[in-house]
Amino acid sequence: MLNRRCLLLALVAPVLLALPAGQGSAAAAQAAPQQSPAQLARADELPLWQQIGVPAAWRISRGKHVLVGVLDTGVNPDAPDLTGQVIVGPDFTRGADPPGYHPPHLHGTYIASIIAGHGSGAGRRQGIVGVAPEARVLSVRVILDDNEPGFAVYQDHSNFYDAVGDGIRYAVSRGVQVINMSLGTQVDSSNMRSAIAYAVSHGVVVVSSAGNSGHAGSALTPYSYPASTPGVISVAALGPDVTRAYFSNQNSAVVLAAPGVRVPGDGPHGSYILGSGTSPASALVAGVAALIRSRYPKLPPALVVQALVSSTSHRPAGGYSPAIGFGEVNAAAALAAAARLAGQRASPVKPPGSHFGASTGAIVVVQHDYHVIAMLLGLAVVLLAGCIILVAITIRRATRRPATHAGRAGMPGAWY
Numbered sequence: 001m002l003n004r005r006c007l008l009l010a011l012v013a014p015v016l017l018a019l020p021a022g023q024g025s026a027a028a029a030q031a032a033p034q035q036s037p038a039q040l041a042r043a044d045e046l047p048l049w050q051q052i053g054v055p056a057a058w059r060i061s062r063g064k065h066v067l068v069g070v071l072d073t074g075v076n077p078d079a080p081d082l083t084g085q086v087i088v089g090p091d092f093t094r095g096a097d098p099p100g101y102h103p104p105h106l107h108g109t110y111i112a113s114i115i116a117g118h119g120s121g122a123g124r125r126q127g128i129v130g131v132a133p134e135a136r137v138l139s140v141r142v143i144l145d146d147n148e149p150g151f152a153v154y155q156d157h158s159n160f161y162d163a164v165g166d167g168i169r170y171a172v173s174r175g176v177q178v179i180n181m182s183l184g185t186q187v188d189s190s191n192m193r194s195a196i197a198y199a200v201s202h203g204v205v206v207v208s209s210a211g212n213s214g215h216a217g218s219a220l221t222p223y224s225y226p227a228s229t230p231g232v233i234s235v236a237a238l239g240p241d242v243t244r245a246y247f248s249n250q251n252s253a254v255v256l257a258a259p260g261v262r263v264p265g266d267g268p269h270g271s272y273i274l275g276s277g278t279s280p281a282s283a284l285v286a287g288v289a290a291l292i293r294s295r296y297p298k299l300p301p302a303l304v305v306q307a308l309v310s311s312t313s314h315r316p317a318g319g320y321s322p323a324i325g326f327g328e329v330n331a332a333a334a335l336a337a338a339a340r341l342a343g344q345r346a347s348p349v350k351p352p353g354s355h356f357g358a359s360t361g362a363i364v365v366v367q368h369d370y371h372v373i374a375m376l377l378g379l380a381v382v383l384l385a386g387c388i389i390l391v392a393i394t395i396r397r398a399t400r401r402p403a404t405h406a407g408r409a410g411m412p413g414a415w416y
Contacts, residue, residue, distance in 0.1 A: 007155070007184070041128055053330040060295060061132075061291040072140075079112075081113050085117075092167050111265070117129055118130070131286075140170055166195070177203070177297070178205045178293060179204055179207065182283060205286075209281065210253070211249035223251055237259070240261060244324050255305070256285055258282075260280055307338035312330060
């Protein structure tokens with residue numbers, strides 16, 4: 001029997017970023033003899049941040065006054081690059097791990113640092129500076145790191161089936177403007193769908209990782225949820241050559257792409273890791289969304305998405321592909337696009353007495369044939385009824401198909 005709750009995180013084989021004394025080549029030691037892991041992390045992040053226009057975007061917005069919901073394995077509020085940034089919310093996985101166990105919050109801390117890290121050390125010149133370093137993080141634990149003892153219990157027990165949906169609703173109730181979910185499952189959930197609709201209806205931008213079930217070649221991969229749920233920005237991962245990373249899902253749900261190979265972030269116990277997957281790619285896009293919401297807080301989610309997709313770099317031929325969506329996110333260009341959209345929404349209503357159009361000549365009276373109008377309206381009603389019937393038949397057939405579940409073993413979702 002297939003496990004309908006295989007929820008997985010979207011991270012592939014993270015690598016500890018450190019240079020222990022006495023290890024490494026002599027050339028490497030000579031090149032950077034005094035570099036700490038925090039210094040290495042800062043050096044590694046800069047090219048990636050420049051690639052997606054983050055430093056230029058910081059001249060306009062740094063995420064101030066934005067609360068980002070990180071629905072993940074939990075965030076360590078004492079991580080060096082996150083001190084003072086994290087609000088710890090409830091644990092919707094409580095009871096999965098044995099009593100007395102203290103979860104490591106590995107994946108969630110890594111993701112939160114990419115979104116809203118503020119750096120560390122003297123003058124905060126070391127460590128991870130996230131895409132939106134002045135944003136705050138609301139940590140909501142909805143999934144387990146895959147090395148936790150309660151992993152199997154969480155995946156199999158019905159008590160945790162609604163953890164993600166319940167976490168979304170809680171985050172909305174706390175006033176988040178952006179939600180990031182670097183996790184996924186191939187089984188959709190009505191609870192999760194309705195929670196996402198609830199979030200979007202309350203003005204929340206929802207971002208999720210596309211999934212790590214991809215492979216080399218052009219074959220499409222199964223949909224992953226919540227990334228493939230309507231209203232969610234599904235993010236694919238790019239490799240160093242700015243093409244789809246081989247592991248990244250490709251399907252018609254993908255909206256955007258971002259770097260997803262060897263992305264630095266906070267690790268356990270003050271360490272740093274280089275992570276690959278659609279998990280960090282999603283976090284990067286969530287950070288850019290936070291920059292937009294900070295600068296233009298009244299811009300609705302649909303226009304935030306429009307700003308993101310209309311301003312991409314490395315746009316594929318034809319404008320869209322299932323591999324990387326509309327292209328690679330660009331923070332500076334997205335803020336510029338958001339400015340134009342915000343300006344259009346704020347255009348003043350013309351004052352009384354002004355005219356729409358260049359001419360104020362005589363008004364032309366148009367004669368309408370109401371018999372023709374009635375006939376056309378009737379035809380429209382018939383066509384609409386036919387469409388409704390066709391959709392109903394399609395839904396009925398779709399619901400008869402057995403749920404399938406492929407991909408990696410993992411939580412009622414998985415790290416991507």
